[in-house]
Amino acid sequence: MKKNSTGYEGGEKTELNVTRVATKASPTHRLQQSYKFHDGTVGSANIYTTIDGMEFVYRDGYDESKQNISFDLAIKAYDELPDILKTSVDRMELYDYPSPQDSYWQKEYNDPDLVSYATGGSRTISFWENDEAPKQRALEAIMRHEAAHNFDYGSRFSGSDKWDKASRDDFKGTGISSPTEYGKNSKHEDFADSVDWYADKPASFRKNYPNRAEYLKGILK
Ligand SMILES: [Zn+2]
Numbered sequence: 617m618k619k620n621s622t623g624y625e626g627g628e629k630t631e632l633n634v635t636r637v638a639t640k641a642s643p644t645h646r647l648q649q650s651y652k653f654h655d656g657t658v659g660s661a662n663i664y665t666t667i668d669g670m671e672f673v674y675r676d677g678y679d680e681s682k683q684n685i686s687f688d689l690a691i692k693a694y695d696e697l698p699d700i701l702k703t704s705v706d707r708m709e710l711y712d713y714p715s716p717q718d719s720y721w722q723k724e725y726n727d728p729d730l731v732s733y734a735t736g737g738s739r740t741i742s743f744w745e746n747d748e749a750p751k752q753r754a755l756e757a758i759m760r761h762e763a764a765h766n767f768d769y770g771s772r773f774s775g776s777d778k779w780d781k782a783s784r785d786d787f788k789g790t791g792i793s794s795p796t797e798y799g800k801n802s803k804h805e806d807f808a809d810s811v812d813w814y815a816d817k818p819a820s821f822r823k824n825y826p827n828r829a830e831y832l833k834g835i836l837k
Contacts, residue, residue: 626819627767632698632836638666639695647676654709654740655716671707677712682712684749693755695782697763698815700836704766706739709713715744734758736765740758757812765804773835774807780829795825811836 643664646820651661651673660676664687672687690708697705715732722730734743741762749756768774783806787793795813799806814821822829 627771628819630698630815631747631818631833632700634696634816636695637668638670638691643667643672643691648704653711654738654742655711658684660764664691666691667692668702670702670705671677672710673707675712677714682709682745683743683744684745684753685710685743689752689755690743690749693752696756698836699761701760701763701767701815703810704739704769705741705763706808708741708743710743711730711745713745715742716797732764736762737767740794761808763809767811768804768807769805772775773831778831779803779807779828782831785827786825789826790824792824795821818828 623664642673643666646663646665647660648663650658651659651663652662653675657675661673662676664672666672672690674683677719690710694702694708700710706837715735717735718730718732722728732744732745741759757771773779773818780803781787783803794800794809796809799809810821810825810828811832814829815836818829
């Protein structure tokens with residue numbers, strides 16, 4: 617997800633189950649040598665494991681001034697993820713440098729200013745260097761978006777005929793091609809931002825995008 621791309625306010629109760637256990641006990645810590653990070657680098661890693669098995673990982677000796685997401689905040693935000701999205705994430709990695717894929721996405725999305733706050737993939741969510749201290753709600757939105765990408769592995773939902781039809785039927789009603797500006801970049805981003813919004817504010821999402829909402833209700837069980 618790009619920085620500052622969450623464009624709506626919260627305030628509704630989600631319809632999805634949220635079981636909050638990660639914040640109930642302190643995570644256990646271990647230092648692992650030769651840990652293979654999601655970006656391909658290898659090194660010793662601090663790994664914090666919550667009681668539900670979620671891992672928060674960062675390179676030993678990393679520069680905390682370049683990563684403003686604290687572990688406390690990360691774990692609190694993670695606990696608010698709907699259970700169905702938690703099933704698609706095994707670990708979160710925090711980095712003190714920018715995503716090596718930024719230049720690729722700058723070209724792909726024709727946006728030279730694109731700097732990734734976080735990226736999904738392979739049951740991992742990676743948080744890249746950032747100089748902002750995010751609020752918990754903003755971090756929750758980022759996690760929902762990235763977890764939705766993981767849930768959508770192989771484009772099994774965003775690439776389906778049903779999603780395509782739901783998007784077209786919503787367009788007939790609204791004349792809007794995607795719920796968010798960022799979602800216009802691709803059907804994957806459209807799907808991830810739709811999941812984020814639907815999980816957070818189901819009534820307002822359904823009012824605007826009833827066909828996507830109906831599809832999401834069926835798969836996010
Ligand atoms: Zn995305």
